[in-house]
Amino acid sequence: MSNLAEAYSWINLRYLLEGLWVTIEVSVISIVLSFICGSILGIIRYVRFPFLSAIVGVIIDLIRNLPLLLLLFFTYFGLPKIGIKMEPLSAAIAAMTVFESAMIAEIVRSGIQAVDTGQMEGARSVGMTYWQGLRVIVLPQAMKKMIPPLVSQFISLIKDTSLATIIVLPELLYRAQIIYGQNTRYMIPMFIALAVMYFVVCYALSLVASGLERRTS
Amino acid sequence: MINVFMQHWQELLLGFGNTLLCSVIALFFSLVIGSAFAIFEVLPYKVLHIVGRVYIEVFRNIPLLVIGMFFYVVVPQFFVTLDGFTAGTIGLTLYTSAFIAETVRAGIQAVDDGQMEGARANGMTFMQAMWHIILPQAFRYVIPPLGNQFINLVKNSSVLAFVAGFDLMYQGDAIASTTFDTFNTYIVVGILYLIITLPLSYYMRYLEKKLA
Numbered sequence: 001m002s003n004l005a006e007a008y009s010w011i012n013l014r015y016l017l018e019g020l021w022v023t024i025e026v027s028v029i030s031i032v033l034s035f036i037c038g039s040i041l042g043i044i045r046y047v048r049f050p051f052l053s054a055i056v057g058v059i060i061d062l063i064r065n066l067p068l069l070l071l072l073f074f075t076y077f078g079l080p081k082i083g084i085k086m087e088p089l090s091a092a093i094a095a096m097t098v099f100e101s102a103m104i105a106e107i108v109r110s111g112i113q114a115v116d117t118g119q120m121e122g123a124r125s126v127g128m129t130y131w132q133g134l135r136v137i138v139l140p141q142a143m144k145k146m147i148p149p150l151v152s153q154f155i156s157l158i159k160d161t162s163l164a165t166i167i168v169l170p171e172l173l174y175r176a177q178i179i180y181g182q183n184t185r186y187m188i189p190m191f192i193a194l195a196v197m198y199f200v201v202c203y204a205l206s207l208v209a210s211g212l213e214r215r216t217s
Numbered sequence: 218m219i220n221v222f223m224q225h226w227q228e229l230l231l232g233f234g235n236t237l238l239c240s241v242i243a244l245f246f247s248l249v250i251g252s253a254f255a256i257f258e259v260l261p262y263k264v265l266h267i268v269g270r271v272y273i274e275v276f277r278n279i280p281l282l283v284i285g286m287f288f289y290v291v292v293p294q295f296f297v298t299l300d301g302f303t304a305g306t307i308g309l310t311l312y313t314s315a316f317i318a319e320t321v322r323a324g325i326q327a328v329d330d331g332q333m334e335g336a337r338a339n340g341m342t343f344m345q346a347m348w349h350i351i352l353p354q355a356f357r358y359v360i361p362p363l364g365n366q367f368i369n370l371v372k373n374s375s376v377l378a379f380v381a382g383f384d385l386m387y388q389g390d391a392i393a394s395t396t397f398d399t400f401n402t403y404i405v406v407g408i409l410y411l412i413i414t415l416p417l418s419y420y421m422r423y424l425e426k427k428l429a
Contacts (some may be wrong), residue, residue, distance in 0.1 A: 065368065065414035066407050067375035069386055074403040077393065081400035159280035166379065173283060180290075187294060191287050195279050202278035 007189035010178050016190075019175035020197050026089065026171065027158045030096040034157075034211050035150075037097065038104025043134075045109045056105075069163050071095045074166040092164040094122060100157050106144035107153060111146035151209035155202045162198075172197060218401045225392045232388030239302060239384060240371045243309040247370075247392050248363075252316030256347060258322050269318070276315035282376050284308040289380035301381035305374070313370050320362045324355035328418070361428065364421040368414050375410075385409055 044056050064073070075098075076091040086094060115138050123133030164173040176194050180187040222229065224342055257269035276284070285308030299307070324373045328351050336346035378386035389406035 061415065061418070062411065065372070065411055065418055067372040067386065067410060069375040069378065070389075070403060070407055072412065073390065073399075074407070075385075077399040078403045079400070081398075154319075155278070159278075162280040162282045163376070165282070173280070173286075185292065187291055191283070191291055194283050195275075198280055198283065199278045203268065203274060206278070 003185055004189055007179075007186040008193070010188070015175055015179065016172065016193060016197070017172060019172040020201075022089075022169065023158070023161050023171040024201070026092055026096070026161050026164065026169070027154075029093050030100060030157060030161075031154050033093070033097045034100035034104055037101035039108050041101060041105035042108025042112070045105060047134075052071070053217065060102045060105050063099060066099075066108065068099045068160050069166070071099050073169060088164065088167045088169040091167055092169050094159070096157060096160065096164075098215045100153065103153055104150065107146055107149045108142070109151055111142040112151075114145050115141045146214055147216065148209065151205065151212075155205055159198065159201055179193075218404055221396070221398060221405050222390065224367075224396075225388075228392060229385070229405065231417060232383060232385035235302065235377075236371065236374050236381050236410075237369060237413065239306045239309065239382065240367065242373050243306050243313055243374070244367055244370055246310045247314035247317050251313035252321050252352075253320035254314070254318040255325060258318070259325050260343075262377060273315045273318050276311050277319075281312045281373055282379060284312050285376050285380055290298045301377065302383060303333040305377035305380045305382040305384075308376070308380075309370065309374060312373070313366060316364055317363065318360055318371075320366065321355065323362075324359035327352055327358045330352045357428075361421050361425045364417060364424065368417050368421070371410070371413050376394045 009181045041056055041060060044053055045060065047053065072092065073094040074094040075086065076088065079086070119137050119141065120130075120133050123137040124130070128136065161169075161171055162173040164171055167175065168174065172196060176190040240327040254269045257265040258273075260266070279324055285305050288299060288304035288307050289301060292304065332350050332354065333346055337343070341349070374384055375386040377384040378390055381387065385406060389402055393402040396402065
């Protein structure tokens with residue numbers, strides 16, 4: 001029992017909670033940025049501009065099919081070779097944003113495509129322009145269909161921030177490793193703490209999502 | 218880029234093979250475990266239902282890396298020794314099985330209720346009906362999402378690099394840190410990942426269109 005009390009001393013807990021804060025900070029910034037970029041890219045994919053949409057489509061497919069870990073390595077260790085140097089925090093945010101934007105673009109595109117084509121035809125026939133129809137009629141309906149996949153994407157983003165431990169971003173997992181590195185008796189308590197903290201954040205988000213879903217449907 | 222590949226093709230291909238191997242092993246076992254928990258969820262027993270729910274929610278909401286490191290760092294310290302490849306593959310299997318359980322459950326529930334009622338009316342037991350009637354039909358709905366899970370599995374297998382699993386990412390990292398040519402090495406590694414995932418993802422998209 002004294003082991004547990006030692007492992008969860010206030011100093012250790014505070015150190016972990018600061019890590020949780022870094023995890024949440026990186027997640028929130030990446031979620032906001034990738035939601036904006038992903039929506040723009042998804043609409044570009046849907047609207048089918050000549051050339052632009054095809055090029056965007058190829059880039060999205062390439063990024064979506066690579067491991068996030070590889071993008072993280074590439075951003076932090078590869079890009080400095082061509083003169084782009086970043087701190088761990090900005091490298092993590094950059095890599096996550098690029099990866100998640102591609103994922104969200106696909107969610108947005110398939111969400112818009114799932115809206116019945118009659119909706120756009122109806123909007124056009126009552127005199128709206130294409131963009132008015134898209135903004136006022138189609139997007140709000142698509143948004144409803146996009147909420148569940150978007151939230152599970154955000155949950156996986158939060159879990160994926162743990163990968164940034166490899167580029168020495170001082171987030172939750174990194175700090176837990178430092179604590180049990182000092183004393184192996186802290187190992188199991190630290191893994192329990194990790195599991196609980198990640199679980200609480202992610203599960204809470206999924207509960208909020210299912211609440212939202214029930215309210216909109 | 219070509220230089221990196223020509224000089225290190227043996228290590229890279231070994232990593233490529235390991236990535237494929239651990240993905241296939243993890244897919245097989247997570248399909249078995251995932252289907253079992255999916256059936257738990259549709260059985261009329263409250264206790265099994267709760268067990269299934271807890272398993273799925275726990276493994277879905279904890280990062281794969283934490284699960285993998287648990288098997289690499291904690292388990293050998295206190296229980297049995299595991300090499301990196303085994304530890305990583307166990308972690309991958311548990312993590313993926315939770316997602317597959319959700320997919321298979323959705324597939325089972327998409328099969329019309331009348332199928333089960335008809336099977337029971339013909340004198341089959343619940344398990345017989347599940348095995349012969351429901352699951353074969355459910356798997357038709359489940360194939361496209363399962364394909365996407367496999368793509369995720371291949372991408373997620375890169376966490377084996379953290380636990381010395383000698384996968385593609387690990388080999389790439391090793392080459393990058395000996396040659397210092399990080400930029401080109403990671404591009405080569407990326408192309409090798411795309412060789413697996415890109416054709417699969419286009420095929421799944423085609424299947425989805427065909428089945429829809």
